[in-house]
Structures are given as C-alpha cells and as structure tokens.
Amino acid sequence: MDIAFSNEDLKFQSEIRDFIKTNYPQELRDSINSKRKLGKELSREDLTAWHKILGKHNGWSAPSWPKQYGGAEFTPTQKYIFEQECAKAECQYIMPFGINMVGPVIYTFGNEEQKAQHLPGILSGEVFWCQGYSEPGSGSDLASLKTSAVKEGDYYIVNGQKTWTTMAQYADWIFCLVRTNPEAEKPQQGISFLLIDMKTPGVTIRPIKLMDGSHEVNETWFDNVKVPVENLIGQENMGWTYAKFLLAHERSGIAGVARSKKAIERIKQIASSEMSYGEPLIQDPAFKAKIAAAELELSALEYTELRTLAKDSAGKGPGPESSLLKIKGTDIQQAVTELAMEAVGYYANPHLGTTLSNEYVGPDYATNLSGTYFNFRKASIYGGSNEIQRNIIAKMVLGL
Amino acid sequence: MNFDYTEEQTLLDNMVTSFVRDNYDWDTRCNIVKSEEGWKAENWKQFAELGLLGVPFDEAYGGLGGKSTDLMIVMEQFGKGLVVEPYLPTVILAGGLISKLGTEEQKNSIIPEIISGNIRCAFAYAEPQSRFDLNDVKTSAVLNGDDYVLNGFKSVVFGAGMASHLIISARTDGDQRSESGITLFIVDTKSEGLTLQNYPTIDEYRASEVIIENLKVSKDNVLGKVNMAYDAIEEIVDISTIAACSEAVGILQVLKDSTTEYCKNRKQFGQSIAKNQVIQHRLVDMMIEYEQAKSILYMAVTADLSSSDERKKVVSAAKARIGKAIKFVGESAIQLHGGMGVVDEYMVSHYFKRATMIGVLFGNTDYHMKRYMTLTQSGISSSDEAISVSVT
Numbered sequence: 040m041d042i043a044f045s046n047e048d049l050k051f052q053s054e055i056r057d058f059i060k061t062n063y064p065q066e067l068r069d070s071i072n073s074k075r076k077l078g079k080e081l082s083r084e085d086l087t088a089w090h091k092i093l094g095k096h097n098g099w100s101a102p103s104w105p106k107q108y109g110g111a112e113f114t115p116t117q118k119y120i121f122e123q124e125c126a127k128a129e130c131q132y133i134m135p136f137g138i139n140m141v142g143p144v145i146y147t148f149g150n151e152e153q154k155a156q157h158l159p160g161i162l163s164g165e166v167f168w169c170q171g172y173s174e175p176g177s178g179s180d181l182a183s184l185k186t187s188a189v190k191e192g193d194y195y196i197v198n199g200q201k202t203w204t205t206m207a208q209y210a211d212w213i214f215c216l217v218r219t220n221p222e223a224e225k226p227q228q229g230i231s232f233l234l235i236d237m238k239t240p241g242v243t244i245r246p247i248k249l250m251d252g253s254h255e256v257n258e259t260w261f262d263n264v265k266v267p268v269e270n271l272i273g274q275e276n277m278g279w280t281y282a283k284f285l286l287a288h289e290r291s292g293i294a295g296v297a298r299s300k301k302a303i304e305r306i307k308q309i310a311s312s313e314m315s316y317g318e319p320l321i322q323d324p325a326f327k328a329k330i331a332a333a334e335l336e337l338s339a340l341e342y343t344e345l346r347t348l349a350k351d352s353a354g355k356g357p358g359p360e361s362s363l364l365k366i367k368g369t370d371i372q373q374a375v376t377e378l379a380m381e382a383v384g385y386y387a388n389p390h391l392g393t394t395l396s397n398e399y400v401g402p403d404y405a406t407n408l409s410g411t412y413f414n415f416r417k418a419s420i421y422g423g424s425n426e427i428q429r430n431i432i433a434k435m436v437l438g439l
Numbered sequence: 440m441n442f443d444y445t446e447e448q449t450l451l452d453n454m455v456t457s458f459v460r461d462n463y464d465w466d467t468r469c470n471i472v473k474s475e476e477g478w479k480a481e482n483w484k485q486f487a488e489l490g491l492l493g494v495p496f497d498e499a500y501g502g503l504g505g506k507s508t509d510l511m512i513v514m515e516q517f518g519k520g521l522v523v524e525p526y527l528p529t530v531i532l533a534g535g536l537i538s539k540l541g542t543e544e545q546k547n548s549i550i551p552e553i554i555s556g557n558i559r560c561a562f563a564y565a566e567p568q569s570r571f572d573l574n575d576v577k578t579s580a581v582l583n584g585d586d587y588v589l590n591g592f593k594s595v596v597f598g599a600g601m602a603s604h605l606i607i608s609a610r611t612d613g614d615q616r617s618e619s620g621i622t623l624f625i626v627d628t629k630s631e632g633l634t635l636q637n638y639p640t641i642d643e644y645r646a647s648e649v650i651i652e653n654l655k656v657s658k659d660n661v662l663g664k665v666n667m668a669y670d671a672i673e674e675i676v677d678i679s680t681i682a683a684c685s686e687a688v689g690i691l692q693v694l695k696d697s698t699t700e701y702c703k704n705r706k707q708f709g710q711s712i713a714k715n716q717v718i719q720h721r722l723v724d725m726m727i728e729y730e731q732a733k734s735i736l737y738m739a740v741t742a743d744l745s746s747s748d749e750r751k752k753v754v755s756a757a758k759a760r761i762g763k764a765i766k767f768v769g770e771s772a773i774q775l776h777g778g779m780g781v782v783d784e785y786m787v788s789h790y791f792k793r794a795t796m797i798g799v800l801f802g803n804t805d806y807h808m809k810r811y812m813t814l815t816q817s818g819i820s821s822s823d824e825a826i827s828v829s830v831t
Contacts, residue, residue, distance in 0.1 A: 040741055331812045331815070331816070332808075335811070336760070363727055436726065439703065
C-alpha cells in the first residue's frame with residue numbers, strides 16, 4: 040500500500056498547477072463569479088471556455104479518454120491530481136454530457152463514421168451535448184420510457200417528450216433513449232440509443248425553473264422528428280446496454296470529492312468571519328462538530344474513491360461500486376451546501392438577481408448560498424436517485 | 440498509488456488468515472473465553488513460531504521491522520476471528536513503549552522475550568478519574584534512595600492478568616493533569632505492593648484493576664526519561680488506536696457479510712427477508728459504512744505517522760469515523776438478525792460486543808471528534824484566514 044505521489048506525479052501536479060495559473064482566463068473567473076453572486080445563469084461561453092482551452096492542450100478536456108481518440112488517457116493518480124488542482128483553483132467544471140457520457144459510448148459502441156463525426160467536437164468543446172433519458176412518466180423506472188422511433192426508409196421518425204434536459208437551451212445535439220420495439224418481451228429490450236441534432240425540425244424545448252429560480256433544465260419535445268438511421272449507436276434495440284454503461288460513467292464523476300473539499304475550506308473561512316455569541320462561528324461547538332463530521336466523511340470518501348480508481352487502473356471500468364460514490368458524494372455535497380447557508384445566518388434570505396432587485400446586499404461571501412442549498416436537493420435525485428443506487432448495490436454487489 | 444499488499448504482506452495476511460481458520464473455530468473460541476485463564480498458551484506459542492510476536496519490532500532485536508500496514512493486516516484478521524490473546528496489549532502497546540523509550544539494556548532483555556513468547560506485558564495507564572485523558576495521572580511515584588515508591592490505582596488494564604510485566608504510568612512531578620511530570624516504570628506483576636483484581640469484560644476479554652500500595656521500583660526500571668513520558672505515551676496509544684481500528688474493520692466485515700447471508704436465508708411471509716427493499720437498503724448502508732471505515736483506516740495507515748501533527752489528526756479522524764460505523768453496522772446487524780441477534784449462543788452478538796468495546800478503547804467517538812476538531816480548526820480564525828466582510 041502506497042499512496043505517496045511519485046516524482047513523476049509531483050511533476051505532473053506542478054505542470055497542471057502552472058497550466059491553470061497561466062491559462063485560466065481572469066475574465067472568465069470574473070464573469071462567472073459576478074453571475075453566481077446574483078444568481079444569474081451562466082452563458083454557453085462561460086460553460087465551455089475552459090473546456091475549449093483544455094481541448095487544445097493534449098486532450099486534457101477528456102482525462103479518461105484513450106489517446107487514440109484524442110483524450111489525455113491519464114492514469115488514475117493523474118486523474119485524481121487533475122481534479123484536485125482544478126477544484127483548488129475553482130475552475131469551471133466541464134459539462135459532463137459530451138466528455139463523460141456520450142463520448143465514451145461513441146468510442147466504445149459507435150462506428151468509425153460516428154467517431155469521426157462526433158468525437159472531435161466533444162473533445163474541443165465546440166459542440167454542446169445534452170441528455171435525453173428521463174421522461175415525464177419515466178424517472179427512476181427509466182426503462183418504461185415511451186418516446187418512439189419508427190423506422191421509415193433511411194430515417195427514424197421520433198415522437199415523444201423528454202424532461203430534465205440539462206442545458207438543452209445551449210445544446211447542439213442530444214443523445215436519446217428511444218423505443219424502437221414496443222412489442223419486446225421486456226421493456227429494456229426494445230430501446231435504442233439515438234443521436235439527434237437539436238436543429239432538426241420538430242425539436243422544441245421549454246425551460247423548467249428550479250426552486251432557486253435557476254434555469255438549468257428543460258422539457259424537450261419531439262414531433263415527427265426525422266433522424267437519419269446513421270445516427271443509431273450500435274445495434275437497434277440494444278440501447279439499454281449502452282445506457283447502463285453510460286450511467287456507470289456518469290456516477291463515477293459525481294462524487295465531487297475535490298470540490299466538496301474546497302467548499303468546506305470556504306465554509307471555514309466564512310465561519311471565521313461570522314460571529315455568534317460574540318465569538319467567531321467557527322468556535323461554536325455545535326457548528327464546529329458539523330464541519331468536522333463532514334470532513335471525516337469526505338476523508339473517508341476520498342480514500343473510497345482512490346481505492347476505486349486504483350481498481351479501475353487494473354483495467355476494469357467503473358462498476359456498480361460507483362453507486363456508493365454517488366450516494367456518499369451527494370450526501371456530502373448536500374451537507375456542505377446546507378452548512379454554507381447556515382453559516383451566513385440572516386443573509387441566507389436575500390434572493391438577488393431577480394427582476395425585482397439587481398443590487399448586492401450583505402457580505403460578498405453570503406450571496407446565493409441558500410439558492411445553492413435549494414438547488415442541490417437535486418443531487419440525491421439525479422443520475423438515478425440515491426434509493427435507486429441502493430437497489431443497484433443490493434442487486435449487483437450484495438447479490439440480493 | 441496502489442492499495443495492494445506487497446508479497447511479504449500477502450504472505451503475512453495468508454498466514455494470519457489460516458491461523459484463525461485452523462485454530463479459532465467458534466467452539467474453540469468459546470472454550471478459550473470460558474477457561475480460567477481466558478487465553479490459550481498454545482496459541483501464543485504458535486504466534487511466536489509464526490513470527491507474529493515480532494512483527495513491529497526492530498530487526499536488531501529479532502523482530503520483523505514491520506510497519507503500520509503489517510500491524511493492520513494482523514489485527515484485521517484477528518478481528519475476523521475475535522482472537523482474545525493479548526496481542527494488542529503486549530506487542531503493540533507495551534512493546535511499542537519499550538521500543539520507543541527503552542535503554543539498549545532494557546530492549547535487549549525484554550523484546551526478545553516478547554518475540555519468543557516467553558513473556559507478556561500490559562500497560563497500566565487509565566485511572567478511575569482519568570477517563571480517556573492520558574495526561575490525567577494521580578498515581579504517584581516518589582524517589583526514596585535508589586527506589587521509587589509508587590502508590591495509586593489503575594483501571595481496566597487489558598491483559599494484565601496474563602502478563603509477567605506491567606508498565607505503569609505515574610506522576611513524578613506536576614499537577615494531576617500536567618503533561619510533564621509523567622514517568623513510566625516496568626514492574627514484575629508479582630511484585631509486592633501490586634494487587635491485581637482480574638475480571639472478564641463484557642466482550643469476553645480479560646482486564647484488571649491494579650491497586651498499587653507502596654510498590655518499590657528500582658531506578659533502573661524507569662522506562663525513558665523521568666517526567667518526560669507523555670509524548671511517547673500519546674504516540675504509542677495512537678499507533679495502538681490504529682491497530683484497534685484495524686481489528687474493528689475486520690469485525691465490521693464479518694458483521695456485514697454474515698448479516699447479508701442471514702437475510703438471504705431467513706424466510707418470512709414465504710420469501711427471503713432480503714427481498715424486502717427496507718432490508719436491502721439497510722444492508723447497503725451497512726456496506727457503505729464498512730467501506731467508509733476501511734477507507735479512513737487506509738488513510739491513517741498510509742499517512743506520514745512520523746509527523747506528530749499528522750499522526751494525531753489521522754488517528755482521531757479514523758477512530759471517530761470508525762466509531763460511527765461500529766455503531767451503525769453493529770446495531771443494524773443485531774436488528775436484522777432479529778431474535779437470533781440478541782442471544783448469546785449465536786456469533787453475531789459477540790462480534791457486536793467486541794466492536795462496541797473497541798469503540799470505547801483509547802477514547803470514544805466524541806472524544807476523538809473533539810481532538811480532531813482541536814487539531815484542525817482551532818487556528819482557523821486567525822485574521823489571515825478570515826474573509827474580510829464587505830457590505831455594500
């Protein structure tokens with residue numbers, strides 16, 4: 040057992056650190072910070088600028104992708120270091136839909152034309168992807184999805200509705216699970232994986248406002264949308280297999296250990312400024328105990344993630360154990376967003392950035408912390424709710 | 440980065456695993472804990488033959504020069520078998536103090552005796568009023584000519600009844616709670632002035648109350664420097680805490696696995712109770728707690744324990760977090776076993792009891808939580824860390 044960084048790892052670490060220092064644009068930092076404080080939506084440019092910079096540098100936008108597809112093919116240790124450094128420097132995170140989700144599906148199950156058409160745009164950040172999985176009637180029971188795709192000549196005619204489509208407002212493409220065989224014995228057997236250009240006639244989106252007022256997710260409708268058969272990934276009716284593969288990838292990313300660490304550091308700073316009973320809040324035994332509990336959980340999770348990474352390096356992709364990372368990672372994210380809100384006392388109240396008020400009030404560090412808390416209730420629901428993750432572990436790991 | 444054992448560590452792991460499998464089946468263990476002695480000399484002899492008693496000691500004294508990972512391997516497997524022989528008190532706790540503080544002469548005379556299995560030792564540090572505070576020492580030692588005269592009382596000394604030697608902490612200077620002024624003494628358990636009141640513990644180990652009345656100890660049997668023992672005590676208790684955590688992780692694995700098996704096999708309402716989602720999710724949460732406990736143990740074991748700040752921080756983090764896991768996994772194991780969980784006859788309650796008592800050993804969850812907080816947060820409010828408040 041040895042978790043010490045090798046000299047090469049340390050060199051890699053300082054390389055990443057230097058790269059971020061030199062290349063992360065100050066304008067981007069300022070733009071994102073000022074919008075965050077006022078609870079305003081980030082633009083497509085805000086979301087993709089850092090991705091585009093990394094995409095031009097040895098495939099760093101895609102740490103896990105194989106080199107042959109232009110990725111960085113980092114070792115597990117390098118991936119860990121990379122995430123740590125990006126989180127420490129508070130870099131904008133890379134949208135997962137292209138890089139972590141559809142990308143690996145395309146290079147694993149797609150044909151040569153599909154790889155050539157889509158991978159470069161995902162890597163560079165020029166093409167923005169979104170995910171068409173959930174439907175109004177199909178949340179945790181994803182396999183019950185109804186959006187239909189009927190083959191007519193060289194096209195699939197797609198009809199139906201997707202929902203919770205994150206950032207569809209910026210997306211160029213959507214990857215969708217569609218039902219190609221409604222007669223299949225099991226619902227999982229009649230599903231296919233389709234790539235759909237968002238500009239195709241018949242695709243419309245409508246924003247869904249979340250409880251913090253943010254616009255992240257959308258409803259997406261498909262009304263007789265003609266999708267070329269070349270856009271089918273792998274085999275027809277095999278989409279469920281690809282979807283499961285993708286879900287495992289999705290989960291491994293959402294532990295968010297490095298970012299939660301950074302968040303705890305921020306909370307400690309805030310709690311050093313906030314006063315309670317005439318003393319810094321950080322000295323309050325009850326508050327202190329909650330921070331410590333979050334730190335311990337995070338320390339343990341960090342090593343759970345390292346253990347998973349070390350196992351991955353033995354050549355296996357992320358397995359059902361990644362459900363554990365999802366459950367614990369989101370537990371901690373929620374605990375941390377709650378602590379941050381709690382730390383600022385009354386200044387949890389102001390809701391800035393609405394049409395009613397565009398001015399800052401209160402301490403700089405306090406703005407929108409309650410918004411983030413409310414927003415993050417989503418974390419234990421998306422990507423397969425934490426209850427569904429427990430079902431997965433029960434079945435796949437414990438064999439129940 | 441890797442979490443694999445080296446070849447030697449794999450051999451050690453296999454060796455201890457087969458010892459437990461071959462010598463510690465349930466009936467055998469029941470007989471050992473019911474016996475007058477509360478341990479089995481034959482097993483101790485085997486530990487010696489297998490080299491287990493020498494794991495942490497320097498090669499210069501005949502040891503194997505093992506590190507914290509090696510001790511983790513031994514203790515984790517002992518945990519799985521609920522091995523009651525006094526390995527932790529003798530080899531890790533007392534042995535650790537002797538290695539750390541002993542003179543060449545002391546080390547040469549005692550360590551090879553421990554390694555060969557000829558003697559066992561125990562460390563008497565806790566007192567009725569001290570709770571987990573290692574600095575709270577009332578037992579006094581007063582120099583009188585060439586001898587110290589000790590008076591006082593030590594509580595719940597694990598393994599004392601099986602030991603030929605005790606290491607006793609006593610106050611030679613300072614106030615009752617002062618870190619300086621604590622001195623260690625090595626004494627023969629048969630010494631005049633020493634009375635042991637032996638008893639079994641709730642988890643079937645053995646401990647003793649030690650009454651010290653005008654116990655004479657020669658100056659030659661002071662261990663380490665007079666008045667200066669505190670740092671070493673804290674360090675060796677920290678190392679022993681990691682060992683206790685390792686034992687706990689072994690126990691938690693058994694609790695998790697055996698409860699999962701039990702739920703698969705137990706049928707109610709015409710089906711295995713593991714078909715119920717409410718049971719499944721509890722089992723999953725037990726697994727998650729076990730994995731988190733194991734992870735934080737790995738954090739402690741792989742940390743730089745030579746730095747005392749780092750050591751204290753990771754040890755308290757591990758003990759506090761594992762303490763939480765012990766409670767959840769242990770109580771869940773009993774609950775899911777239903778009536779079978781609460782009886783003495785079935786194994787699960789014994790694992791639960793041992794895990795729970797490890798929760799107390801060397802400081803419980805709250806105690807280590809507080810220590811962790813003191814180590815990680817007290818300095819944070821200094822002005823350079825605080826964000827300036829700007830109100831517009």
